[in-house]
Amino acid sequence: MTTSLAPFPVEKIRKEFPILTQKMNDQAFVYLDNAATSQKPLAVIERLSKFYRNENANIHRGVYTFSQNSTRECEEAREKIQHFLNAKESAEIIFVRGATEAINLVAATFGRKFLKKDDEILISEIEHHANIVPWQQLAEEKGLKLRVIPVKDNGELDLEAYEKMLGPRTYLVAITQVSNSLGTINPVREMIKAAHHAGAVVLVDGAQAVPHMKVDVQDLDCDFYVFSGHKVYGPTGVGVLYGKRKHLEAMPPYQTGGDMIESVTFEKTTFAKIPAKFEAGTPAFAEIIGLGTAIDYLKSLGLDEINRYEHELLEYATEKLSKIPGLTIIGTAPDKASLISFELEGIHPHDVGTVLDQYGIAVRAGHHCAQPTMKRFGVPATTRASFAFYNTKAEIDVLVKGIEKVIQVFK
Ligand code: PLP
Secondary structure (H helix, E strand, O other): OOOOOOOOOHHHHHOOOHHHHOEEOOEEOEEOEOOOOOOOOHHHHHHHHHHHHHHOOOOOOOOOHHHHHHHHHHHHHHHHHHHHHOOOOHHHEEEEOOHHHHHHHHHHHHHHHHOOOOOEEEEEOOOOHHHOHHHHHHHHHHOOEEEEEOEOOOOOEOHHHHHHHOOOOEEEEEEEOEOOOOOEEOOHHHHHHHHHHOOOEEEEEOOOOOOOOOOOHHHHOOOEEEEEHHHHOOOOOOEEEEEOHHHHHHOOOOOOOOOOEEEEOOOOEEEOOOOHHHOOOOOOHHHHHHHHHHHHHHHHHOHHHHHHHHHHHHHHHHHHHHOOOOEEEEOOOOOEOOEEEEEEOOEOHHHHHHHHHHOOEEOEEEOOOOHHHHHHOOOOOEEEEEOOOOOOHHHHHHHHHHHHHHHHHOO
16 A cells, blocks of 8 residues: 555545434444445435435426436436446436446346347356346247356455357347445456457446445446446435447337327327436436535545445455454455455354444345345355445444444344
């Protein structure tokens, strides 16, 4: 770690997150469930409040000023996300409800239209259910083959096996950039290159990546990229599908109805151009605007600075947790985002989470919507502590003390 860099201003940042001053069970609230959802800065809370108090009007349909302002703000949010992901153009940014809906959209439109019997879809052994089930359903419907890239014992994908699996039948590779259950950062850029070499199209699930690192979809050269607003310090109910123009134009619409049409008669409907073609009905316009504010906020902190600080937290937590007798970290890949999944010998993760709650510590206990990953590592569930840039080393110390208390309770 270089020492010439200015320290990350975490104390100042914490003041911008009102929930962090709350108590939980009469203890200081230690929020370590950031992979499930992130807390919201004042900038986002106030933007939503101001919008609902003073500006609320539906987009697209109004000729009056407030409606036009909402429309403009949503389009500005789209441009902010375009720049955030470095997409070529804002029309490649589609607003959806979240990562789950984005993947379902691609499966139901691109998947249904282009994949044919015996074509293969490659996913990995460390996917969230959101990047498994839509492909499995599609495979059942169309007689496709769903193949699984294996993971090594440390949580890294077996890239040699992956390269061997790629072939003329591979139509689509759908992989996560960061595993939500192990923290592994997959080398998606190289994986995309290999997939393209084999003629396959690639969807990247970025739900756990965008909160932690700079993403450049042109540099990655992915065909689709998805993420959720609520995990990136924005509101719930809004997410993003990025798709290359050529794919989005070739795909049929997902949902149909208002706002996605060019013209409607009882005989025939013609569809709007992208992105409107994929945005049927009233979108979560207030939340879209709030997501734009969240992106501004993240940029103001700097993704590189966030990444550096969170890595420090990860290293600190890994060192401290590794010293606890009976604790095993699941997922020890050399390249990890700031989350730690662990097992405590003889104690069920739900019991770990419940006792930690008594000490004000919020962690997640369960299968993390990644049951196949749990099965691979031979555990029914894990306890997961996931860190954001507003967490501190002092909070990690509280977690360590909390775990020691858990061990005492169940001794
Ligand atoms: N993909 C990954 C890697 C996730 O961690 C999650 C949520 O935890 C999702 C997809 C689904 O996100 P959402 O529930 O916001 O649609």
